[in-house]
Amino acid sequence: MKDNSPLYAALAGATFQAFREAAISLPPDVLRVIDRAAAAETNPVARGEFANILKNVKAAGELGVPLCQDTGVPVVYLTLPPDVPLTLGLYDAVAEGCRIATKKVPLRPNVVDPLTRHNTGDNTGPGMPAIHIRPGERFTVTVLPKGAGAENSSRIAMLLPSHVYGIEGFVVETMLHAEGKPCPPVFLGVGIGGTFDLAASLAKEALLLPVDTMTLFEQQICDSVNKLGIGPMGQGGDTTALAVKVKTAGCHTASLPVAVNVQCWANRHATREVQW
Amino acid sequence: MTQGPVQLRTPLGEEVLVLRAGDHVELSGIVYTARDEAHLRMQKEGIPFDPKGAVIYHCGPLVKDNRVLAAGPTTSARMNELSGFLLDRGVRGLIGKGGMGSLVREQLRGRGVYFAFTGGCAALASSHMTLKGVFFEDLGMAEAVWVIALDRLPLVVGIDSYGNDIFESVRRHAGEVFQEYCQKQAGPEACENK
Numbered sequence: 001m002k003d004n005s006p007l008y009a010a011l012a013g014a015t016f017q018a019f020r021e022a023a024i025s026l027p028p029d030v031l032r033v034i035d036r037a038a039a040a041e042t043n044p045v046a047r048g049e050f051a052n053i054l055k056n057v058k059a060a061g062e063l064g065v066p067l068c069q070d071t072g073v074p075v076v077y078l079t080l081p082p083d084v085p086l087t088l089g090l091y092d093a094v095a096e097g098c099r100i101a102t103k104k105v106p107l108r109p110n111v112v113d114p115l116t117r118h119n120t121g122d123n124t125g126p127g128m129p130a131i132h133i134r135p136g137e138r139f140t141v142t143v144l145p146k147g148a149g150a151e152n153s154s155r156i157a158m159l160l161p162s163h164v165y166g167i168e169g170f171v172v173e174t175m176l177h178a179e180g181k182p183c184p185p186v187f188l189g190v191g192i193g194g195t196f197d198l199a200a201s202l203a204k205e206a207l208l209l210p211v212d213t214m215t216l217f218e219q220q221i222c223d224s225v226n227k228l229g230i231g232p233m234g235q236g237g238d239t240t241a242l243a244v245k246v247k248t249a250g251c252h253t254a255s256l257p258v259a260v261n262v263q264c265w266a267n268r269h270a271t272r273e274v275q276w
Numbered sequence: 277m278t279q280g281p282v283q284l285r286t287p288l289g290e291e292v293l294v295l296r297a298g299d300h301v302e303l304s305g306i307v308y309t310a311r312d313e314a315h316l317r318m319q320k321e322g323i324p325f326d327p328k329g330a331v332i333y334h335c336g337p338l339v340k341d342n343r344v345l346a347a348g349p350t351t352s353a354r355m356n357e358l359s360g361f362l363l364d365r366g367v368r369g370l371i372g373k374g375g376m377g378s379l380v381r382e383q384l385r386g387r388g389v390y391f392a393f394t395g396g397c398a399a400l401a402s403s404h405m406t407l408k409g410v411f412f413e414d415l416g417m418a419e420a421v422w423v424i425a426l427d428r429l430p431l432v433v434g435i436d437s438y439g440n441d442i443f444e445s446v447r448r449h450a451g452e453v454f455q456e457y458c459q460k461q462a463g464p465e466a467c468e469n470k
Contacts, residue, residue: 045298045432045442052394052430060399069338069346069398106345108338108418117313119416149351149374149395169458176454179447180374181351183395224457228450233395234374235432236446266396 007084008093010276011141015076015097018143020105021270023066026057029212030187030267037185037239046237053232053265067266071107072145074098074129075204079136086133094131094141095124107145132201139274144208150186150264153178156200159256167192167258168221174260175225175241180234183264185242187211188225191259194249199257202247207263211243218244232265281430287329288368292389295433297440301391302428306408307371309335311350313419315358317412324411324421327365334372336418338398344405344424348398349373352390356380363387375434375443382439390435392442404429 026034034057038050060067076094080086099122101107111125112118123129155174159166171190178186191202214222222244231237242265251257282295286305295301308325310318310332318324334355337347352372359370360383368388370376373395384390393401409423435441 048432049394052397052400056394056397056400059403063399063403065399065402066338066346067399068396069336069348070350070396071338071346106338106340108336108346109416110418112416119418121416147396152351165461169461172454172457176450179450180395180443181353183373224461227457228453230446230450233392234443234446235392235434236442236449264396 005089006276008089008096010274011090011093012097012100014141014272014274015094015143016100016104018141018270018272019074019098019101019107019145022143022145022268023071023105023107024060024064026067026266027269029210031057032212033242034265037242041238043231043237045235046231046239049232049235049237066105066107067268068147069108070147070149071105071110072147072268073110074123075144075146076129076131077142077144077208078131078133079138079140080133081137081139082135084139090133091131094129098123098129110148140271141274142208142269142271144204144269147264147266150182150262153182153262154203154260156196156257156259158196159258161254161256164256168224170258171221171244171260172224172228174262175230176228178262179230182262183266184230184234185232185239185265187263187267188221188241188244189261189263190221190244190246191261192246192248192257193251194257195251195255196257198249199259200261202249203259203261206245206247207261207267208269209245209247211245211267214243215246218246283428286331288331288388289329292368293386293437295389295436296438297433297436297442299433301431301433303331303391303431304426304428307331307333307424307426309333309337309347309420309422309424311336311419312354312358313415314412314421315355317415319358319361323362323365325423327362327367330367331369331371332362332367333424334370337422337424339407339417339422342407344402344407344422346398347401347405347424348396349393352376359383371431375441381435381441381444384435384437385439386437389433389437391431392434393429393431401429
């Protein structure tokens with residue numbers, strides 16, 4: 001695939017559009033959950049924080065500027081229909097979309113070399129954007145720009161297989177340590193099973209699931225987290241977690257990997273169909 | 277609070293010493309953004325502005341065409357070990373999110389306060405801001421020191437100059453709840469990673 005091919009241009013364009021949408025507006029299910037929690041919150045300090053959050057969502061939409069200055073690092077999920085071959089060109093096109101978004105939205109250039117800390121200036125670099133590809137029926141690009149405050153609070157553990165009951169405790173403990181740092185009220189993506197690395201991937205993908213419904217298991221974890229009383233921004237309140245979402249995979253009989261990917265109240269993501 | 281927010285203007289003086297944790301404040305005047313890299317640079321090469329009464333904003337803004345587009349607070353705890361030299365030189369206020377450690381709480385005693393601003397509210401923040409200049413631009417947009425004029429930015433006093441800390445009270449409560457949870461729900465094994 002060449003730089004001037006229709007597929008390259010279409011994928012780069014769709015990636016750019018998805019980044020713009022994700023940076024400026026929240027998905028409807030995320031907004032619904034925030035509205036619901038804001039209405040139910042009883043702590044006066046927390047109610048003030050929710051008021052700022054809702055004012056901010058409105059301001060970003062009206063001004064067409066990013067919700068948060070930390071526009072994250074680019075995490076991208078592609079689904080490829082049978083007629084689109086998996087080539088290196090796809091990776092190039094996504095990176096190009098990310099560079100365009102960095103300039104035009106704009107996004108803050110966040111990506112640096114991990115050792116020298118040199119900023120690449122365009123949110124790309126070796127392994128960045130982080131691109132995950134799977135087969136599907138439609139050609140879509142989903143972006144999940146991930147801010148550092150929440151990402152830095154994320155944890156993984158290899159629990160004892162006999163301690164399935166400890167999964168919830170590990171999630172609650174993750175939030176106990178995180179306190180206000182990840183910009184609560186948070187969304188918690190929990191990956192259970194698989195391998196060390198797969199559990200982490202599942203935890204991140206769980207953040208893309210609809211957040212306005214929870215299973216009984218997810219709701220129980222969410223309730224236990226909220227009992228901590230950390231509240232919006234760690235300043236106290238009823239709402240510490242807005243939702244917990246779980247994804248699982250088969251794992252070794254002697255393993256129980258559990259990963260918690262913490263996401264700030266701005267659970268930003270957007271999906272575009274690639275038309276070419 | 278029965279009254280409206282306390283109005284403050286930089287450079288700050290001894291008026292900050294009467295503020296109490298939980299007070300609402302609206303801050304106007306010049307503030308300087310600084311994150312990890314800027315703190316390290318200032319430690320090494322000196323502070324490029326007059327630190328007396330100055331306010332540091334833990335923020336890496338998004339700037340375009342000499343305008344602040346988005347400028348919410350970053351996680352202040354990353355600057356826990358890097359703030360003492362600024363307060364020693366006369367800085368009176370730190371703004372950020374998530375609170376700071378016990379070291380900073382002690383360093384603020386009798387000298388200054390830590391203000392909290394709602395994390396992620398970058399569009400709201402920028403509507404209270406005018407860009408005035410920049411230092412250390414070579415550090416990149418996020419890490420440079422941006423000089424910003426504020427017009428009544430709404431803040432909460434998170435840590436006051438008497439050692440009161442709203443984050444610490446919440447932290448203590450959460451710790452107690454967690455200990456109880458461990459014993460009741462699942463036995464101490466559930467919390468073995470603590």
